[in-house]
């Protein structure tokens with residue numbers, strides 16, 4: 197009996213111990229399983245997130261590819277258009293080369309050191325020269341004519357129109373001389389009005405001559421030439437409606453500055469650098485002259501011979517102290533900028549390529565540049581046209 201009892205006790209003990217270990221093992225395994233389950237859940241979540249992120253990315257890629265495809269076809273179309281235009285211009289150039297003389301003006305004109313009454317050169321010191329250099333902040337040079345907009349047709353074949361940047365008002369000079377001008381409150385008001393019915397008519401104190409006026413800082417500057425009298429520049433305050441100053445013309449000549457527009461005795465222009473006067477020295481002088489005027493006092497500060505011929509010129513405009521002269525033929529064909537003169541000697545002739553205006557109706561009677569909007573207010577056979585310009589920076593030499 198005794199050994200059996202010992203056996204039983206020891207077996208029970210072993211059994212309990214075995215059960216204890218078994219329980220331990222089970223607990224251990226259960227914990228592991230729980231841990232694995234937790235991690236699997238986490239993975240699941242992450243996979244799900246990755247999956248939706250991937251879907252989003254695929255969608256984006258598809259969209260981008262789509263847009264790229266569209267751009268590509270647009271680009272192709274542009275290229276085709278450009279190629280056609282190049283072709284067209286080439287044919288045009290070929291035709292011109294057979295028709296016309298070489299470029300009207302290839303060299304930079306030298307400054308004319310005027311002697312006598314108009315000269316301000318001698319009194320200048322180097323310091324002043326340096327100051328002048330600092331003042332030259334305007335660095336635009338015309339690179340192309342970006343677009344054209346034909347607004348309307350009002351009045352006679354010749355005339356001019358211009359916008360006052362200060363008030364946004366538009367002034368219309370119908371014909372080649374007159375006692376009055378029309379004023380519109382804006383370009384939109386002008387283009388949407390059925391004629392000149394809704395405009396204000398301004399009676400000037402004297403007759404304006406030729407489409408050579410300009411508006412600068414709220415003042416109208418116009419050329420006055422009454423029978424038997426000298427040519428004068430008149431400064432007229434548009435706000436108060438009175439003449440604030442007049443000045444005699446720098447030369448006695450009544451010769452037109454552009455031979456294709458004989459009514460333009462002189463042409464006033466305003467740009468970022470101030471007020472300018474384009475004129476002819478005499479009938480026998482072949483070139484266009486330029487004077488810088490003080491807009492406050494009408495004093496002439498400096499004069500140049502632009503070396504740009506008057507012959508076959510129809511108009512000119514000034515951007516950043518650079519004169520662009522536009523030429524045509526007597527039987528109006530395409531207008532082109534064919535001579536350039538820069539008072540600061542910074543525009544090289546190679547930088548200013550032969551530039552064509554789009555095909556139009558007749559010939560430009562006037563071209564007025566607006567520095568604020570970088571566009572030209574043109575009058576072409578009675579049509580009022582806006583040319584938007586593209587600029588590039590002058591090379592500083």
Ligand SMILES: *[C@@H]1O[C@H](CO)[C@@H](O)[C@H](O)[C@H]1NC(C)=O
Pocket residue numbers: 350351352370371372392
């Ligand atoms: C413009 O001037 C012409 C003459 O030059 C005249 O016949 C015409 O009636 C004028 N038009 C307006 C709108 O003043």
Ligand SMILES: *[C@@H]1O[C@H](CO)[C@@H](O)[C@H](O)[C@H]1NC(C)=O
Pocket residue numbers: 390391393
């Ligand atoms: C503008 O004036 C013309 C005549 O000059 C006239 O026929 C036309 O009806 C007027 N238009 C308006 C809107 O008053």
